[in-house]
Amino acid sequence: MRELTYTAAAREALAEQMAIDPTIFVVGEGIGPRGGNFMTTAGLYDLYGPMRLRDTPIAERGFIGLCTGAAMTGSRPVVDFMFLDFILDGMGELINQVAKIQYMSDGRLKMPIVLRGSIGVGGSAATHHSGNYYSIFAHIPGFKVVLPSTPYDAKGLFKTALRGNDPVMFLEHKLLLNTKGPVPEEDYEIPFGQARIARAGGKGCRATVVALASMVRKTLEACDQLAKDGIDIEVIDPRTVAPLDTDTILESLHKTGRLLIVDETFAPCGIGAEIAAQAVDRALDDLDAPVKRLNGAFAPTPYSPPLEAAMIPNATTIEAAIRDLLAE
Amino acid sequence: MRELTYTAAAREALAEQMAIDPTIFVVGEGIGPRGGNFMTTAGLYDLYGPMRLRDTPIAERGFIGLCTGAAMTGSRPVVDFMFLDFILDGMGELINQVAKIQYMSDGRLKMPIVLRGSIGVGGSAATHHSGNYYSIFAHIPGFKVVLPSTPYDAKGLFKTALRGNDPVMFLEHKLLLNTKGPVPEEDYEIPFGQARIARAGGKGCRATVVALASMVRKTLEACDQLAKDGIDIEVIDPRTVAPLDTDTILESLHKTGRLLIVDETFAPCGIGAEIAAQAVDRALDDLDAPVKRLNGAFAPTPYSPPLEAAMIPNATTIEAAIRDLLAE
Amino acid sequence: MTQTTDKLSKDQLLSLYRTMAVIRRTEEQLARAHQAGLIHGACHTYVGEEAVATGVCANLRTDDAVFSTHRGHGHALAKGVSPAALMAELFGRATGVSRGRGGSMHLFAPEVGMMGTSGIVGPCILQAAGAGYSFKLLNTDRVGVAFFGDGASNNGAFHEGLNMASIWKLPVLFICENNLYATEISINQSAGNPNVAERAVAYNIPGVQVDGNDVLKVYEAAREATLRARSGAGPTLIECRTYRTRAHAEGMRDAGYRSAEEVDAWKARDPLKLLAAQLPAADVAAIEAEVKAQVDAAYDFARNSPYPDPATATTHVFAD
């Protein structure tokens, strides 16, 4: 199968769907002729012009609010926000309006809006360009929250986002954007709420690791290392954290008896806490050891490389965490 | 001891501290001559005038940003935001600026800012006046998050907030504002990160219930009911969710073997998930039963009384949840 | 009193009066209902400001989209929501316009282009711009309308919304209901420039200040703005100077921040009275009688409607 970068895969989904659906338009800073800070819309302006690829003023709250009204009146906005940090200025519109209008209108209004852009720590981006706030959106009823970790998933999940009728946060970890992987030419969707077994454990598999976004690759690296010592681990990538496919996680836990969640973001009230809470609620008897979380440090993200590196899990610390879990 | 309402107790803390500390000023809509939508500043304008009790335009982002700059330059702002929902428009200022500036400046700048106002479901306030977003702030490094449940705690915790040097979210559940309780005349502080045992279990105590904000009273009601059947429960009110006093909770769990968290807010990635996750990490061997969470429904808050009542736990559903936990 | 009177037929004038009367009598009934404990949450009445919603909405079609505020009963009624569905909503009933989910501050009736009132000040401005964006993208001649208060004009949403509508020439009417106060804060205290229309300079769009108690003046300004919007020429900001003669919300005190003289002066310029003075008394009386019957019936309907079933409390969070 041909290989595409993560960004190219998502762009293909967007291009294909825009060709089919004239109600889709994209807003953002530099997503017109420039083609997007991350090349998310490269080539599309020439095809569709300014009404459908709309360069905006620096008014994140404003264009999210504008897109809210647009979604209520027959079009399908895509907000290309560049860095998730920027749209914290639009949190009022997101939480009070976007997430609530379907419910408050008793289902008579739809809210088909997709917000997409980068998240994550890396590249000395520092604290205003490293945000990872997906646990916040998972806490709020009304959002679907998508964290693709491969090009294949990026295309399929983006298609689903663009065809659904709900608000979707489509979050692309910056360290994944240029990674490559096989992506079919055909049209396909990946349903929300279906985890992917990123590494299937065999019979003697002794632990389940749930990893998110860029942590999937790092966890797989760690597992390759452990495999050399004959240690077999199952790795699950939830792909969407709202809805969250707890069943797949708990089935694996049932088999392995041990659970670690590897998540770059802050631990308190994060998605790892939610997974651990579901495990101890629904699968206490399966637990042969405490459920462990490996998270990013609980501090803003610093700039300097050695500081930045100290903030987040890597293959070495993940491997150590798995070994610790097995020793419990 | 004399009795005060919750609001009067907090107001007394503010009045006393403003008398001592001329760098404190309060901003908000109607907190000047009007004395605050909830009477939070009644009488203070006459004493201190407009520079220290500043009625603002409807510009939540703006005045939070203004107070950020003020806190960096020698004064101590108190943002009286009325309903927590309103300051979602200021989330960018809160998360990107207020929470981060001490860290990013390597501790050379201080951020002594208190944001206070109402939270919670009740009184058909509907979805724009019922927000309970404290788990979000607990997820973000840089905030202290305070949820007083009694007038005594309101005064003591507010004093601590006003004297500290960190950003504090001081969140007052609307159903508690007019409740009364004993409040000493003397000056006192209650340190952050110290849970209160709201109901101490005896030797035969069979479960620990952690309850927050208005859920503390409802849980105590439920426990009174259970006591009639000879069922003894320990109830813990964390009082602050950041920092969170996990030790007190786990000590109780060690004694009782069972844990329920009662929290009005949304379950996913909420503070209840965090507590459950800590329990299964640090106290798996103490668990005689799954850790349970009783949360508000995962939906926006509707207006109509029967709908609204269906969204949140009450004494009856709490009692049932405790009985279920005991039956596990 | 205005030149435009001649342009409108008697029927049109009577129709304007009828809309204002429906709003006024419904609000008065709601105020009584609030005192009687039938309204569970907030209730901000539109009494004194009827001419604004009436004059604007008379220019709109059902498929134009109105986005409103916490003080939205008048907008909803003028856009075609029935008093019965409105009252039932405030009484928390399943027959309410939002099925009891919303109350006063979350009125949704997309069927008639009433796209929502809001408990948050500001978003309506942006959402109306978004409707304008949709309507332009979809090649229709529909328009988006934002009603908002003087208080909202100091909010960042005003700046970002008007600017975007300007640069993209969106078909939008920005109707500022300048009733001189935001709760108890005077516009002179909250705005560097209390003449909201003058701020149109900052966006390079037309800004018009009109007597918001004169429904014909409002009608005329809105007519021009609507034609302009439908023709693709872009948005207009209309500042309607008006006044709420009741408290900010029912049950709130209404003292200290404004004088009785000020209130009386505005009451003397009651929008219904101003228009009635130009109409045959018998016609006015007939309309009032009809409206009274309609509002009475609405009240009975609302009071006798069932509450929503708690089993439905969590439906429709998602479409899919």
Next chain:
Amino acid sequence: MTQTTDKLSKDQLLSLYRTMAVIRRTEEQLARAHQAGLIHGACHTYVGEEAVATGVCANLRTDDAVFSTHRGHGHALAKGVSPAALMAELFGRATGVSRGRGGSMHLFAPEVGMMGTSGIVGPCILQAAGAGYSFKLLNTDRVGVAFFGDGASNNGAFHEGLNMASIWKLPVLFICENNLYATEISINQSAGNPNVAERAVAYNIPGVQVDGNDVLKVYEAAREATLRARSGAGPTLIECRTYRTRAHAEGMRDAGYRSAEEVDAWKARDPLKLLAAQLPAADVAAIEAEVKAQVDAAYDFARNSPYPDPATATTHVFAD
């Protein structure tokens, strides 16, 4: 070239030149360092805009507070941060002005009144207003200063910040660096009214447009605004028309959105050249030599400084 030249002594003029030269030469060194891979994150240079920070900050005291943007090296240097501490920061070193935590977009030097650059567009406007609030509350005559771009002027923070500063007469300078583009988006495309100074009408404060490449014009306008602020008369909006002659950020392409002719025309009006033309060539050369030595030393210092200890990575999240 301007009348104000006479008012300033030769020493003052040389001092202005020196500051601009420090900024220019530091930025040039940073650009080279970026190409060499010494700068780990973003680097937005101020080349072409030096007159703005220089002219404004020449009016400020150390205890006045400056709040800045993503393009803040010039502001930091003009306010008193050393090239060494700035470079070390961009190189991620422990000796950097933010101890390596911030990089280009998070420069903090409260010791000299540099209260922060920001990776988010907008907040500086509000925070400067807040400093003004503090300074007024504490009965000082200090002023708060916000530097921000034309792009930021379309953000809600601009509206809310200028309005609050106006109504409370806060001692604040709002310095809009209108370099005609926000990244690759022209101000004509993003603003209904691209004349930012004209928007002062909306807040009822003075709004002045000046040639932002003429340091004396900037100095003079800032002088008036500073005096006004210190005297309690309130804020001023100053729009400085200027131009960045390098790409938006180092390493980014700089084509397609503006013409070579436009860039050249602005380069011909280089702020350093404009001032140098009025000064003895020997003095200029002497300053340039000194500055070169200073920048070279800064570079060596930065390059040889240690990285911060990872063990300190989570300190100072809280004060208590």
